[in-house]
Amino acid sequence: xxxxxxxxxxxxxxxAGEQVAQMAAGxxxxxxxxxxxELVNALVRRAHFLRGAAGTFGLAETAExxxxxxxxLDRMRSGRVEPDRTSIDLLLExxxxxxxxxxxxxxxxxxxxxxxxxxxxxxxxxxxxPPDPASARELRRLDAEVFLQGMNPARVRRELCLLRRAAx
Amino acid sequence: xxKTALIVDDSNSIRQxxxxxxxxxxxxxxxxxxxxxxLAKLEGKRVDLIITDLNMPVMDGLxxxxxxxxxxETKFTPILMLTTxxxxxxxxxxxxxxxxxxxxxxxxxAQLLQVxxxxxx
Numbered sequence: 001x002x003x004x005x006x007x008x009x010x011x012x013x014x015x016a017g018e019q020v021a022q023m024a025a026g027x028x029x030x031x032x033x034x035x036x037x038e039l040v041n042a043l044v045r046r047a048h049f050l051r052g053a054a055g056t057f058g059l060a061e062t063a064e065x066x067x068x069x070x071x072x073l074d075r076m077r078s079g080r081v082e083p084d085r086t087s088i089d090l091l092l093e094x095x096x097x098x099x100x101x102x103x104x105x106x107x108x109x110x111x112x113x114x115x116x117x118x119x120x121x122x123x124x125x126x127x128x129x130p131p132d133p134a135s136a137r138e139l140r141r142l143d144a145e146v147f148l149q150g151m152n153p154a155r156v157r158r159e160l161c162l163l164r165r166a167a168x
Numbered sequence: 169x170x171k172t173a174l175i176v177d178d179s180n181s182i183r184q185x186x187x188x189x190x191x192x193x194x195x196x197x198x199x200x201x202x203x204x205x206x207l208a209k210l211e212g213k214r215v216d217l218i219i220t221d222l223n224m225p226v227m228d229g230l231x232x233x234x235x236x237x238x239x240x241e242t243k244f245t246p247i248l249m250l251t252t253x254x255x256x257x258x259x260x261x262x263x264x265x266x267x268x269x270x271x272x273x274x275x276x277x278a279q280l281l282q283v284x285x286x287x288x289x
Contacts (some may be wrong), residue, residue, distance in 0.1 A: 003189055003277035012181035045223060052252035053181055055274025063274060 005057055012057045013106045019046045020102065026096050031088045040083070044073045051097075052109055059105050065115060069094050069120035073123070080126065094118055171288070172196045172213075176206040176220040176232060177250065182273075186219060186250075189277040193284070203232025214241050217284060219271070222251040222258065230265045237266035246287040 026043050047070035055063035072091065075081040100112040175186045181260045187197045190239040198215065200206030206220065206229040218236065222229040229249055236242040249270040262270055268287050271280060 003192055005188075005277065006186060008181070008185050008188055011184050015179060015181045048223075048252060049179065052273035053179060056182065056185060057274075 008060075009057050009106070012053055013102060016050060016053070016062075016102050019050055020095065022046060024092070027088060027091050027095060030083055031085075031092070037077070040073060040077045044077055047073055049163045058091055061111055061115065062101050062105055064099055065094075065098060065119050068119045069098070072122045072125050075126070086150060090118075090121060090125060094122055170196045173217040173219065174198045174200060174201065174206060174209065174215045176200040176218070176224070176229070177241065178202055178221065178224045181249075182221070185277075186280070189280055190256070190284075192277075193281055203227025203229065203235065206232055207235055207272070210236070210242060213243060217288060218242065218245055218247040219250055220247065222249060230261055233262070233265040233267055234274040248283060248287065275286055 023043055023046050026039055029039060030043075047066050050066040051063050051070055054060075054066060069091065072081060072087065072094075076083050076087065076111075081087050092111050097112055097115055097118045101115060171194070173190050175183055175190070175197060176199075177183045177186065178201055183199050183201075187199060191195050193215070198209050198213070200209050202224040203220070206218075207227075218251055220229045220232055224232075227235075231252075233247055233249070236245070236247065244269040247266065249259075250273060251258060251262070252271060252273040255285040259270055269283060
């Protein structure tokens with residue numbers, strides 16, 4: 001049985017519009033410095049809902065974009081991204097793109113040109129942990145030890161790189 | 169006689185999409201906007217199938233399933249959990265609560281009907 005969901009999209013666009021408005025309000029609260037976990041949680045939930053619903057209504061590009069937003073918000077929730085000016089500005093920029101994307105989907109016109117670029121920035125946004133002087137000292141001590149014990153420093157370095165990548 | 173399905177989701181558009189697909193497949197459809205609302209709608213009724221979302225205000229999907237499983241009328245009714253979570257722990261939690269199966273969003277109407285066909289067989 002072939003079921004055409006296009007006529008049902010109207011309700012989705014209405015709902016998505018409400019979610020976008022709520023998300024924008026939430027991000028502006030974050031931008032004003034009120035970083036509370038429940039707010040970030042609510043933002044993750046809204047992005048999560050939009051991802052699932054957009055995909056269900058056959059709007060793959062919107063689903064992919066909101067997935068990237070959800071990813072960044074989720075990293076913010078778990079402390080891997082700082083809710084600072086840079087990340088909040090990026091999310092606010094993403095909200096504009098999302099609104100334009102939904103609008104183009106509703107009108108059946110071409111998606112905004114910057115969708116892929118902003119999605120890429122959302123996906124790669126990471127909080128670079130400032131180097132901890134104590135751990136740098138510890139690494140140097142370990143370095144000295146491995147030399148004394150005749151281990152292969154290149155191999156240790158490679159494993160450390162893998163660990164760092166896994167931690168990110 | 170037409171089979172009856174209860175769909176539980178706080179999203180109007182998802183309820184509409186599920187309802188449309190199920191009606192096209194010949195089901196009678198009852199809707200609930202959260203777990204608590206769904207339990208009220210089940211009062212004195214027998215349904216052949218329940219499809220519920222996971223994250224909902226007032227009463228979430230897991231709590232709703234647990235509550236449905238202690239009622240005689242819905243003790244053995246097939247319950248499908250609708251979720252975007254593909255994490256195995258969420259599926260385990262749904263199973264432990266008493267779900268018969270799950271559908272991961274996004275899904276196509278045809279996939280939905282296929283899963284329903286399987287649990288009602």
